Amino acid sequence: MIGVFGGTFDPVHYGHLRSALEVKELFGLDEVRLIPCKLPPHRDQPDATPTMRLDMLQIAIQDQSGLVVDARELNRDGPSYMVDTLQSLREDFPKHPLLLFIGSDAFEKLLSWHRWQELFDFAHVVVLIRPGYALANVDTFFLARLVVNQSELSSSLAGRVFFQPVTQLDISATAIREMIARKQSPRFLLPDGVIKYIHQNRLYQTH
Numbered sequence: 001m002i003g004v005f006g007g008t009f010d011p012v013h014y015g016h017l018r019s020a021l022e023v024k025e026l027f028g029l030d031e032v033r034l035i036p037c038k039l040p041p042h043r044d045q046p047d048a049t050p051t052m053r054l055d056m057l058q059i060a061i062q063d064q065s066g067l068v069v070d071a072r073e074l075n076r077d078g079p080s081y082m083v084d085t086l087q088s089l090r091e092d093f094p095k096h097p098l099l100l101f102i103g104s105d106a107f108e109k110l111l112s113w114h115r116w117q118e119l120f121d122f123a124h125v126v127v128l129i130r131p132g133y134a135l136a137n138v139d140t141f142f143l144a145r146l147v148v149n150q151s152e153l154s155s156s157l158a159g160r161v162f163f164q165p166v167t168q169l170d171i172s173a174t175a176i177r178e179m180i181a182r183k184q185s186p187r188f189l190l191p192d193g194v195i196k197y198i199h200q201n202r203l204y205q206t207h
């Protein structure tokens with residue numbers, strides 16, 4: 001099984017990295033592909049260029065086997081729609097179940113994603129929830145696809161929904177950018193190599 005973890009990664013931080021490693025181990029994945037978006041469809045445009053966000057990801061995961069940086073969204077024109085990304089991954093990996101990991105905040109907005117129903121043609125969706133999070137107002141489309149045993153995800157290539165409790169680190173890229181603009185140290189929130197890159201390229205100095 002292959003994990004897919006999309007995001008802006010402006011910049012990548014230990015919240016992302018820790019989650020990616022935890023899900024890799026929890027689900028026994030061959031790899032987790034971290035996929036930076038080029039043009040996020042649902043939010044303000046990032047501060048760092050796509051190439052810089054890609055560089056920072058590469059620096060962050062260089063010593064970690066099983067985490068892979070995947071640049072396919074940067075090589076595509078137009079908005080970075082996840083459905084296109086999953087379709088292209090499915091072409092590359094026709095026989096592997098794909099697990100798309102999304103946070104519960106993103107899951108609440110999933111019905112507004114471009115061609116969202118088709119995500120399930122290409123991948124399972126694993127929602128990372130805070131321990132104790134109550135499943136309220138979940139659309140019947142998802143309830144019909146819900147599985148409660150993790151093992152059921154490996155028996156088909158796509159189409160299921162699974163809720164996975166994880167302990168989330170309280171780190172956000174927005175808070176890191178603001179800290180840097182205020183000339184405070186973001187150390188211990190993201191890898192030192194990424195901080196060095198941010199300084200060398202004078203990123204996030206104004207907000």
Ligand code: ATP
Nearest residue numbers: 006007008009015019102103168169171172173174
């Ligand atoms: P920003 O503050 O700029 O919105 P962010 O830190 O939320 O950024 P994104 O790149 O937007 O990071 O997030 C990519 C993915 O990582 C999303 O699925 C999001 O839910 C998840 N994520 C973000 N922060 C954390 C965290 N601290 N722990 C676990 N997952 C996270």
